Amino acid sequence: MSRAETTAGPGLHDGDPGHRPGEPVRERAPAPPASRTPRAAWSLGLFGSELLIVFRRARTLALLGVLAGVPVLVGIAVRIETRGGHSVGGDGGGGPAFLEQISNNGLFLAFASLAATLPFFLPMAIGVVAGDSVAGEASTGTLRYLLVAPAGRTRLLLAKYASVLTFCVAATLVVVLSAVVVGFSLFPVGDVTLLSGNTVSLSDGILRGLLIALLVASSLIGLAALGLFISTLTDSGIGAMAATVGLLITVQIINNIPQLHALQPYLFPHYWLSFADVMRAPVIWTGILKNLALQFLYAAVFGSAAWARFTTRDVTA
Amino acid sequence: MTPVAPTPGVVIETSGLAKQYRGTLAVDGLDLQVPRGSVFGFLGPNGSGKTTTIRMLMGLIEPTAGSARVLGRPMPRSSRSVLPKVGALIEGPALYGFLSGQDNLIRYDAADPTADPRTRKARVGSALDRVGLTAAAGKKAKAYSLGMKQRLGLASALLQPRELLVLDEPTNGLDPQGMREIRALVRELADDGTTVFLSSHLLDEIEQVCTHAAVMARGRLITQGPVAELSAGTRGRLEVTTPDPVETVRVLAAHGVTDLVTDPHTAQVTGELPAEPPDLAELNAALVAAGVRVRGFGLRRASLEDAFVALTGEGFDVAG
Incomplete structure (x- = not known):
């Protein structure tokens, strides 16, 4: 490694560091190889920079705004519906899970909102952010400047995936926090009656709520990897976003056609609603674990595919 | 592939470099030698393969055949050790429109593994100053004119002291005053000892600043050498x-x-x-x-x- 460093040899440059007044000291040239070793923390720096890029975009804030609006809508609707002492969906059918408990306990608005957003709203937001991650940079041309910086293809991809996963957590938390604020201000709050009929304390209920938020965020790992992979295939940010969201809708439809039940256990959204099992005592882990295993499988397969594609592709945009 | 030993005093060296896109040869058997310390003009009409060559040198695309060495190391294999010492402007600037000019530079600097975050602000400030953008540093990049974007792109190439600057059509979109400033900047950098590799389709631009030049046409290198020698071939x-x-x-x-x-x-x-x-x-x-x-x-x-x-x-x- 250092051999070639020294063969940079005698040249105009090495002989003349050429400091200019007011210019920062030339810390790297003609420098011993040691000072050129990349800093250990720089991957974190790149990740931080990725996060800024994701969260400073107006589109991201709009997506989070929409997600924050869902619990508000659900909360107000339930509040209006139950004003005269009626219960929601009195026949016990229809609507997302947990809906009928909201008027008794505001905490259930968080569970109901997650159940309402998980099939489409949340994954659509993830699809937009993941689909845009690489392709968006390619279409604006900023990708080539990141690569000649040089960010390093593998590291850039990892930083991108990490920032998409962070967005998954942030999006889930936005739904939960908005639901908690709305639920606690519109409805009574108290001990939590679980799906299995037992009652636990509010603090136990909140802990279960946090676990559910974590599981919902984890449910999006597979889709995030899929979106990232699609994003490495094209130079069009819009195209990658549309393809990812389109794929999500297709998969959700297939997941609801009974005749295709043989396929369904392999579809990434198949076990998404398993998070409701946390609201039982004892918790039933089978579906939850199947969901996590499936998400990690998707992440491994499509993460590798994204890596294989991105590290070998010609960047011509 | 056994790479040939690097020629001393040469910062860019290619041998038989070729790139094929869907059957057509964009670059065909290129043997380029850019001497250290030169201002090297890379000349050719639009579509002659200049940008494809630059992309191969910068490790963005893989050559179909041949090899390239930048700063004595093989590319694209040594991207991580070579590119921090190279500043590049490739096919015009590319910016994040929703970020200010300053934040754009901070973003690019954060992508450089050798950049020290502690000196980031200062380096960004002096790069902006160098291209005359200090006053517009806080403005969103989407509000920049083409010339300002070009300057910001140049600033990103100047975030670190570089051994080599690769500038693809750097005066594109600039007014005559801006072109003159860029030429002065290129001369200044060359005086500091930076090798400048400058592509252009403007002949007089090359003639005004370059010490050496290479001419490409239809993906092939037609000639290369000191500018004085090239034009000496035809008498006045x-x-x-x-x-x-x-x-x-x-x-x-x-x-x-x-x-x-x-x-x-x-x-x-x-x-x-x-x-x-x-x-x-x-x-x-x-x-x-x-x-x-x-x-x-x-x-x-x-x-x-x-x-x-x-x-x-x-x-x-x-x-x-």
């Missing part, structure tokens, strides 16, 4: 401005000047000097002695454009 022509063309032609022909052409519009007589040229002062005196009224007299130096036309035997059009 004698140019006399006079209201008495007939007498002028007679006197010049008597002194061995050949290929005499009279242009009635500009009232100029031009001709090729003989291999052993006479003293120009005496030639002028002879004209005056013969009663020719001389308004202008001089040798028009061969331009790079003359050299280019002589080399390719064609104009400077977009390659099909």
